[in-house]
Amino acid sequence: MNAELLSILCAALAVGIGSIGPALAEGRAVAAAMDAIARQPEEAGALTRTLFVGLAMIETMAIYCLVIALLLLYANPYTG
Amino acid sequence: MEGPLAPDVLFHLGPVPVQRQVVTTWGIMAALSALGPLALGRAGTRWPLLRIAVEFLMEFERRQFEPVLREHTDRHLPLLGTLFLFIATANLLAVVPGLEPPTSHVETPAALALVVFAAVQVEGLRARGRHRLRDFLRPNVLFLPIHLLSELSRTFSLAVRLFGNVASHELVVGVLVSLAGLLVPVPFLLLAVLIGLVQAYIFTMLATVFLAAAVRGEDDAVQAPSGETG
Numbered sequence: 567m568n569a570e571l572l573s574i575l576c577a578a579l580a581v582g583i584g585s586i587g588p589a590l591a592e593g594r595a596v597a598a599a600m601d602a603i604a605r606q607p608e609e610a611g612a613l614t615r616t617l618f619v620g621l622a623m624i625e626t627m628a629i630y631c632l633v634i635a636l637l638l639l640y641a642n643p644y645t646g
Numbered sequence: 647m648e649g650p651l652a653p654d655v656l657f658h659l660g661p662v663p664v665q666r667q668v669v670t671t672w673g674i675m676a677a678l679s680a681l682g683p684l685a686l687g688r689a690g691t692r693w694p695l696l697r698i699a700v701e702f703l704m705e706f707e708r709r710q711f712e713p714v715l716r717e718h719t720d721r722h723l724p725l726l727g728t729l730f731l732f733i734a735t736a737n738l739l740a741v742v743p744g745l746e747p748p749t750s751h752v753e754t755p756a757a758l759a760l761v762v763f764a765a766v767q768v769e770g771l772r773a774r775g776r777h778r779l780r781d782f783l784r785p786n787v788l789f790l791p792i793h794l795l796s797e798l799s800r801t802f803s804l805a806v807r808l809f810g811n812v813a814s815h816e817l818v819v820g821v822l823v824s825l826a827g828l829l830v831p832v833p834f835l836l837l838a839v840l841i842g843l844v845q846a847y848i849f850t851m852l853a854t855v856f857l858a859a860a861v862r863g864e865d866d867a868v869q870a871p872s873g874e875t876g
Contacts, residue, residue, distance in 0.1 A: 622848040626803055629810030636813070641651045 570645045577635035584631025591624045651752060667748035674735050674748070678728075703731075710851065714858045718773070722857055725765055729758065730850040737812055737842025740819075741835045747842070750813040752805070759805035762853045763797070770860030778860060804852060811845045 599617040603610050655663040684693070685700040707727045712719050736754070739747045748754040770778040782793045815838050822831040 618844055619848055619851055622807065622844070625811070626807050629807055629814070630803075632810050632814050633806055636651060 569642075573638040573642050573645060577638040580631045580635045580638070581628075584634075585628045588624050588628040591627075592621055595620055595624060654751070665751070665753070666746070667751045667754055670739065670745060670748045671736070671754065674732060674739075678731055678735065707850075710847075711854050714851075714854050716858075716862065718858070718861050722765075722769070722854075722861075725761075726850055726854055726857070729762070729853060730846055733758065733808070733846035733849055734843055737846055738839060740812065740816065740838040740842060746816065747812050749808055750816045752809050755805040755808040755812075758808070758849070759801045762804060762856065763801040765853075766797075766856050766860045769857060773861040774863065777863065781863070800852075800856065804849065808845055808849050811841055815841055 595617065599613055602613050606613075653663070654666045656666050656669055657664055681696075681700065685696045691697075704727065707730060708719065708723060711723060711726060715722055733749060736747050736749045739745045740750070782790055784793075815834075819831045819834055819838070822834060
Protein backbone atom coordinates (compact mmCIF):
# COMPACT_ATOMS: atom_id res chain seq x y z
CA MET A 567 0.00 0.00 0.00
CA ASN A 568 1.62 3.27 -1.05
CA ALA A 569 1.60 6.54 0.91
CA GLU A 570 -1.14 8.14 -1.17
CA LEU A 571 -3.64 5.34 -0.67
CA LEU A 572 -2.76 5.16 3.00
CA SER A 573 -3.31 8.90 3.52
CA ILE A 574 -6.72 8.79 1.81
CA LEU A 575 -7.74 5.88 4.04
CA CYS A 576 -6.45 7.67 7.13
CA ALA A 577 -8.26 10.90 6.22
CA ALA A 578 -11.54 9.00 6.01
CA LEU A 579 -10.80 7.20 9.28
CA ALA A 580 -9.83 10.43 11.01
CA VAL A 581 -13.12 12.14 10.19
CA GLY A 582 -15.19 9.00 10.71
CA ILE A 583 -13.81 7.95 14.06
CA GLY A 584 -13.10 11.49 15.19
CA SER A 585 -16.70 12.57 14.85
CA ILE A 586 -18.08 9.79 17.08
CA GLY A 587 -17.03 11.44 20.33
CA PRO A 588 -18.19 14.97 19.52
CA ALA A 589 -21.48 13.59 18.16
CA LEU A 590 -22.24 11.83 21.44
CA ALA A 591 -21.11 14.86 23.42
CA GLU A 592 -23.25 17.29 21.42
CA GLY A 593 -26.22 14.98 21.83
CA ARG A 594 -25.80 15.01 25.60
CA ALA A 595 -25.32 18.77 25.67
CA VAL A 596 -28.43 19.47 23.62
CA ALA A 597 -30.46 16.99 25.68
CA ALA A 598 -29.37 18.69 28.89
CA ALA A 599 -30.19 22.11 27.47
CA MET A 600 -33.64 20.91 26.36
CA ASP A 601 -34.21 19.56 29.84
CA ALA A 602 -33.16 22.86 31.38
CA ILE A 603 -35.37 24.89 29.02
CA ALA A 604 -38.32 22.63 29.78
CA ARG A 605 -37.82 23.25 33.49
CA GLN A 606 -37.21 26.99 33.18
CA PRO A 607 -38.58 28.35 29.90
CA GLU A 608 -37.89 31.93 31.02
CA GLU A 609 -34.15 31.23 30.97
CA ALA A 610 -34.25 30.01 27.36
CA GLY A 611 -32.26 32.97 26.00
CA ALA A 612 -29.27 32.61 28.29
CA LEU A 613 -29.36 28.82 28.00
CA THR A 614 -29.38 28.90 24.22
CA ARG A 615 -26.45 31.30 24.12
CA THR A 616 -24.38 29.20 26.50
CA LEU A 617 -25.39 26.09 24.59
CA PHE A 618 -24.12 27.53 21.31
CA VAL A 619 -20.75 28.45 22.78
CA GLY A 620 -20.48 25.03 24.43
CA LEU A 621 -21.40 23.23 21.23
CA ALA A 622 -18.71 25.18 19.41
CA MET A 623 -16.13 24.08 21.95
CA ILE A 624 -17.19 20.44 21.56
CA GLU A 625 -17.26 20.77 17.81
CA THR A 626 -13.64 21.89 17.84
CA MET A 627 -12.57 18.28 18.44
CA ALA A 628 -14.31 17.18 15.24
CA ILE A 629 -12.87 20.19 13.43
CA TYR A 630 -9.36 19.16 14.48
CA CYS A 631 -9.96 15.77 12.90
CA LEU A 632 -11.24 17.49 9.79
CA VAL A 633 -8.11 19.63 9.61
CA ILE A 634 -5.95 16.52 9.92
CA ALA A 635 -7.94 14.95 7.08
CA LEU A 636 -7.56 18.10 4.96
CA LEU A 637 -3.83 18.14 5.61
CA LEU A 638 -3.59 14.49 4.57
CA LEU A 639 -5.58 15.09 1.40
CA TYR A 640 -4.33 18.46 0.20
CA ALA A 641 -1.03 19.26 1.89
CA ASN A 642 0.52 15.88 2.56
CA PRO A 643 4.33 16.21 2.84
CA TYR A 644 4.88 12.49 2.19
CA THR A 645 3.18 12.22 -1.20
CA GLY A 646 4.96 14.35 -3.77
CA MET B 647 -6.09 19.39 -6.84
CA GLU B 648 -7.30 22.72 -5.42
CA GLY B 649 -7.85 22.49 -1.70
CA PRO B 650 -8.66 24.96 1.06
CA LEU B 651 -5.00 24.88 2.06
CA ALA B 652 -3.54 25.75 -1.34
CA PRO B 653 -2.65 29.40 -2.03
CA ASP B 654 -5.03 31.05 -4.48
CA VAL B 655 -2.94 33.82 -6.04
CA LEU B 656 -4.82 36.41 -8.11
CA PHE B 657 -2.00 38.76 -9.14
CA HIS B 658 1.42 39.96 -8.04
CA LEU B 659 2.02 43.35 -6.46
CA GLY B 660 5.71 43.66 -7.19
CA PRO B 661 7.28 40.58 -5.57
CA VAL B 662 4.31 40.06 -3.23
CA PRO B 663 1.66 37.57 -4.37
CA VAL B 664 -1.84 38.82 -3.61
CA GLN B 665 -4.34 36.08 -2.87
CA ARG B 666 -8.02 36.07 -3.65
CA GLN B 667 -9.10 36.26 -0.01
CA VAL B 668 -6.89 39.31 0.55
CA VAL B 669 -8.74 41.15 -2.19
CA THR B 670 -12.06 40.02 -0.70
CA THR B 671 -10.85 41.29 2.67
CA TRP B 672 -10.08 44.70 1.15
CA GLY B 673 -13.60 44.76 -0.26
CA ILE B 674 -15.14 43.96 3.12
CA MET B 675 -12.95 46.59 4.80
CA ALA B 676 -14.04 49.21 2.28
CA ALA B 677 -17.71 48.30 2.68
CA LEU B 678 -17.59 48.35 6.48
CA SER B 679 -15.60 51.60 6.57
CA ALA B 680 -18.16 53.21 4.30
CA LEU B 681 -20.99 51.92 6.48
CA GLY B 682 -19.97 54.03 9.48
CA PRO B 683 -20.14 57.53 7.94
CA LEU B 684 -23.13 56.52 5.81
CA ALA B 685 -25.16 55.36 8.78
CA LEU B 686 -24.04 57.71 11.53
CA GLY B 687 -22.68 60.80 9.76
CA ARG B 688 -24.70 63.69 8.48
CA ALA B 689 -26.14 61.40 5.81
CA GLY B 690 -27.55 59.22 8.59
CA THR B 691 -30.70 61.27 8.59
CA ARG B 692 -31.21 60.35 4.96
CA TRP B 693 -31.35 56.60 5.63
CA PRO B 694 -32.90 56.29 9.07
CA LEU B 695 -33.40 52.55 8.67
CA LEU B 696 -29.69 51.97 8.13
CA ARG B 697 -28.91 54.08 11.15
CA ILE B 698 -31.37 52.14 13.28
CA ALA B 699 -29.90 48.85 12.07
CA VAL B 700 -26.35 49.91 12.96
CA GLU B 701 -27.40 51.23 16.34
CA PHE B 702 -29.30 48.03 17.06
CA LEU B 703 -26.20 46.02 16.19
CA MET B 704 -24.04 48.13 18.49
CA GLU B 705 -26.55 47.77 21.32
CA PHE B 706 -26.63 44.01 20.77
CA GLU B 707 -22.83 43.78 20.93
CA ARG B 708 -22.68 45.90 24.05
CA ARG B 709 -25.31 43.73 25.73
CA GLN B 710 -23.22 40.64 24.94
CA PHE B 711 -19.91 42.05 26.16
CA GLU B 712 -21.07 43.90 29.25
CA PRO B 713 -21.70 40.91 31.57
CA VAL B 714 -18.19 39.57 30.82
CA LEU B 715 -16.07 42.71 30.58
CA ARG B 716 -17.98 44.93 33.07
CA GLU B 717 -16.18 48.26 33.47
CA HIS B 718 -13.75 47.52 30.62
CA THR B 719 -16.49 47.26 28.01
CA ASP B 720 -16.09 50.74 26.55
CA ARG B 721 -12.37 50.31 25.95
CA HIS B 722 -12.66 46.98 24.15
CA LEU B 723 -15.95 47.43 22.33
CA PRO B 724 -14.27 48.85 19.17
CA LEU B 725 -11.93 45.88 18.73
CA LEU B 726 -14.41 43.14 19.60
CA GLY B 727 -17.29 44.76 17.75
CA THR B 728 -15.19 45.14 14.63
CA LEU B 729 -14.10 41.51 14.91
CA PHE B 730 -17.72 40.41 15.00
CA LEU B 731 -18.78 42.67 12.13
CA PHE B 732 -15.85 41.60 9.96
CA ILE B 733 -16.18 37.85 10.58
CA ALA B 734 -19.95 37.92 10.15
CA THR B 735 -19.66 39.79 6.86
CA ALA B 736 -16.88 37.52 5.67
CA ASN B 737 -18.78 34.34 6.55
CA LEU B 738 -21.96 35.58 4.88
CA LEU B 739 -20.07 35.88 1.59
CA ALA B 740 -20.50 32.10 1.39
CA VAL B 741 -24.00 32.66 -0.02
CA VAL B 742 -22.93 35.32 -2.53
CA PRO B 743 -22.30 33.73 -5.93
CA GLY B 744 -18.80 34.29 -7.29
CA LEU B 745 -17.30 35.22 -3.93
CA GLU B 746 -15.88 32.97 -1.29
CA PRO B 747 -15.48 33.84 2.37
CA PRO B 748 -11.88 34.83 3.17
CA THR B 749 -12.26 32.88 6.41
CA SER B 750 -12.37 29.62 4.44
CA HIS B 751 -8.59 29.81 3.97
CA VAL B 752 -6.23 29.35 6.90
CA GLU B 753 -4.53 32.73 6.61
CA THR B 754 -7.41 35.04 7.54
CA PRO B 755 -8.55 33.21 10.71
CA ALA B 756 -4.90 32.87 11.73
CA ALA B 757 -4.40 36.62 11.35
CA LEU B 758 -7.57 37.36 13.34
CA ALA B 759 -6.53 34.97 16.10
CA LEU B 760 -3.10 36.61 16.25
CA VAL B 761 -4.80 39.99 16.65
CA VAL B 762 -6.75 38.57 19.59
CA PHE B 763 -3.58 37.03 21.04
CA ALA B 764 -1.70 40.34 20.84
CA ALA B 765 -4.64 42.28 22.26
CA VAL B 766 -4.95 39.89 25.21
CA GLN B 767 -1.25 40.14 26.09
CA VAL B 768 -0.93 43.93 25.62
CA GLU B 769 -4.18 44.84 27.33
CA GLY B 770 -3.58 42.39 30.16
CA LEU B 771 -0.19 43.94 30.86
CA ARG B 772 -1.53 47.47 30.51
CA ALA B 773 -4.46 46.91 32.83
CA ARG B 774 -2.82 44.86 35.59
CA GLY B 775 0.93 44.95 34.95
CA ARG B 776 2.80 42.77 37.41
CA HIS B 777 -0.31 40.93 38.57
CA ARG B 778 -0.96 39.73 35.06
CA LEU B 779 2.55 38.24 34.92
CA ARG B 780 2.04 36.64 38.30
CA ASP B 781 -1.02 34.84 36.91
CA PHE B 782 1.37 32.75 34.82
CA LEU B 783 2.97 31.43 38.01
CA ARG B 784 -0.26 30.28 39.61
CA PRO B 785 -0.62 28.08 41.58
CA ASN B 786 3.19 27.73 41.55
CA VAL B 787 6.19 28.11 39.25
CA LEU B 788 5.84 24.58 37.87
CA PHE B 789 2.71 25.68 36.00
CA LEU B 790 4.49 28.32 33.91
CA PRO B 791 5.00 26.11 30.81
CA ILE B 792 1.39 24.94 31.00
CA HIS B 793 0.13 28.53 31.08
CA LEU B 794 2.35 29.48 28.14
CA LEU B 795 1.19 26.43 26.22
CA SER B 796 -2.43 27.24 26.92
CA GLU B 797 -2.00 30.80 25.62
CA LEU B 798 -0.61 29.44 22.36
CA SER B 799 -2.98 26.51 21.96
CA ARG B 800 -6.12 28.56 22.54
CA THR B 801 -4.99 31.04 19.90
CA PHE B 802 -4.41 28.12 17.55
CA SER B 803 -7.79 26.57 18.30
CA LEU B 804 -9.51 29.93 17.85
CA ALA B 805 -8.11 30.15 14.32
CA VAL B 806 -8.67 26.50 13.44
CA ARG B 807 -12.25 26.50 14.73
CA LEU B 808 -13.27 29.37 12.47
CA PHE B 809 -11.34 28.04 9.50
CA GLY B 810 -12.56 24.47 9.89
CA ASN B 811 -16.22 25.35 10.18
CA VAL B 812 -16.31 27.69 7.21
CA ALA B 813 -14.01 25.61 5.00
CA SER B 814 -15.79 22.34 5.75
CA HIS B 815 -19.11 23.88 4.82
CA GLU B 816 -17.64 25.17 1.56
CA LEU B 817 -16.43 21.63 0.87
CA VAL B 818 -19.85 20.14 1.61
CA VAL B 819 -21.53 22.57 -0.77
CA GLY B 820 -18.87 21.84 -3.40
CA VAL B 821 -19.40 18.09 -3.11
CA LEU B 822 -23.18 18.53 -3.31
CA VAL B 823 -22.91 20.67 -6.44
CA SER B 824 -20.72 18.10 -8.15
CA LEU B 825 -22.97 15.21 -7.09
CA ALA B 826 -26.51 16.51 -7.28
CA GLY B 827 -26.59 19.57 -9.49
CA LEU B 828 -27.69 23.13 -9.31
CA LEU B 829 -30.56 23.66 -6.85
CA VAL B 830 -29.95 20.92 -4.28
CA PRO B 831 -27.34 22.90 -2.26
CA VAL B 832 -29.71 25.82 -1.68
CA PRO B 833 -30.94 24.61 1.75
CA PHE B 834 -27.30 24.07 2.67
CA LEU B 835 -26.57 27.67 1.75
CA LEU B 836 -29.21 28.68 4.29
CA LEU B 837 -27.33 26.54 6.79
CA ALA B 838 -24.20 28.49 5.81
CA VAL B 839 -25.87 31.68 7.02
CA LEU B 840 -26.55 30.08 10.40
CA ILE B 841 -23.07 28.57 10.70
CA GLY B 842 -21.41 31.80 9.64
CA LEU B 843 -23.25 33.95 12.18
CA VAL B 844 -22.82 31.42 14.99
CA GLN B 845 -19.10 31.09 14.30
CA ALA B 846 -18.66 34.87 14.20
CA TYR B 847 -20.51 35.09 17.51
CA ILE B 848 -18.42 32.33 19.07
CA PHE B 849 -15.10 33.76 17.88
CA THR B 850 -16.01 37.15 19.32
CA MET B 851 -17.37 35.70 22.55
CA LEU B 852 -14.25 33.62 23.16
CA ALA B 853 -12.05 36.64 22.41
CA THR B 854 -14.14 38.56 24.94
CA VAL B 855 -13.72 35.89 27.59
CA PHE B 856 -9.92 35.70 27.00
CA LEU B 857 -9.64 39.48 27.15
CA ALA B 858 -11.74 39.65 30.29
CA ALA B 859 -9.62 36.99 31.97
CA ALA B 860 -6.44 38.94 31.16
CA VAL B 861 -7.82 42.36 32.05
CA ARG B 862 -9.87 41.56 35.13
CA GLY B 863 -7.91 38.69 36.60
CA GLU B 864 -8.77 35.01 36.76
CA ASP B 865 -11.13 35.31 39.71
CA ASP B 866 -14.57 35.49 38.13
CA ALA B 867 -14.03 36.53 34.53
CA VAL B 868 -14.06 33.05 33.03
CA GLN B 869 -17.72 32.45 33.73
CA ALA B 870 -19.93 31.56 30.82
CA PRO B 871 -21.15 34.49 28.71
CA SER B 872 -24.69 34.07 29.98
CA GLY B 873 -25.22 36.26 33.00
CA GLU B 874 -27.88 38.79 33.68
CA THR B 875 -28.90 39.73 30.14
CA GLY B 876 -31.85 37.41 29.76
